[in-house]
Amino acid sequence: MTGPATTAVRNRxxxxxxxxxxxxxxxxxxxxxxxxxxxxxTVRPAPLPxxxxxxxxxxxxxxxxxxxxxxxxxxxxxxxxxxxxxxxVGGLLVLIGVALTLGGGYGAVxxxxxxAGGAALAWPVLGAVGGLLVTAAxxxxxxxxxxxxxxxxxxxxxxxxxxxxxxVAGPAGRVEGTGTTRAWDxxxxxxxxxxx
Numbered sequence: 640m641t642g643p644a645t646t647a648v649r650n651r652x653x654x655x656x657x658x659x660x661x662x663x664x665x666x667x668x669x670x671x672x673x674x675x676x677x678x679x680x681t682v683r684p685a686p687l688p689x690x691x692x693x694x695x696x697x698x699x700x701x702x703x704x705x706x707x708x709x710x711x712x713x714x715x716x717x718x719x720x721x722x723x724x725x726x727x728v729g730g731l732l733v734l735i736g737v738a739l740t741l742g743g744g745y746g747a748v749x750x751x752x753x754x755a756g757g758a759a760l761a762w763p764v765l766g767a768v769g770g771l772l773v774t775a776a777x778x779x780x781x782x783x784x785x786x787x788x789x790x791x792x793x794x795x796x797x798x799x800x801x802x803x804x805x806x807v808a809g810p811a812g813r814v815e816g817t818g819t820t821r822a823w824d825x826x827x828x829x830x831x832x833x834x835x
Contacts, residue, residue: 651787651788653779653783653787654717654718654784654787654788656776656779657717657776657779657780657784658714658715658717658718658776659714660772660773660775660776660779661710661711661713661714661717661732661772661773661776661777661780662711662714662715663769663772664710664736664739664768664769664770664771664772664773664774664775664776665707665708665710665711665713665714665735665739665769665773666707666711666769667765667766667768667769667772668703668706668707668710668739668742668743668765668766668769668770668773669704669707669708669710669711669769670765670769671696671743671762671763671765671766671769672695672696672697672700672703672704672707672742672766673695673696673697673704674695674696674759674762675693675694675695675759675762676694676695676696676699676746676750676759676762676763677693677694677699677750677759678691678692678693678694678759679691679692679694696742696743696746696762696763696766699746699750700742700745700746702738702742703739703742703766706735706738706739706742707739707769709735710732710735710736710739710773713728713731713732713735713777714732714776716728717729717732717776717780717784720789721785721787721789722785725780725784725785725787725789726780726781726784726785728780729777729778729779729780729781729784730777730781731777732773732774732776732777732780733774733777733778733781735773735777736770736771736772736773736774736775736776736777737770737774738770739766739767739769739770739773740767740770740771740774741770742763742766742767742770743763743764743765743766743767743768743769743770744763744767745763746762746763746766746767747760747763747764747767750763
């Protein structure tokens, strides 16, 4: 037996998964971009020791951390939008996810890790994985986002809602009676139910 409540729960799960996937992916990419991807060693004349300078993914590619933050914001925007706006947000998240994936991939392949060695390879790979997660969530949002519920949809006023008792307006549009439902309906219309 399926009813509106069952359908709403069924539609809410993919939304939750997509938002979590986008947030986790963007968070991984942001974290990875703040880690050391390469170490530059500057040799100085004796007896001075060599200077080791660590470079994070954000230092090598300054656009990575801000893009990951926008990806985090986009995960929240998926919840807050609906219809064509949600699909637009999903499309933007696809671009962000692809850019994060390419940035991490470039860091894994083309960046000279220097003294950091192979251990630093994990960070750009993690950034690329984060970008792939954002991309997967974004593609799901574009494909299925129109069926997902919008934030606060359960609070929207339904026309002809059963059990509201039908507010009765008196002269000058004021609500007559002291019922709780009628008072709230008056407030919805912008009237003060306490004024007689």
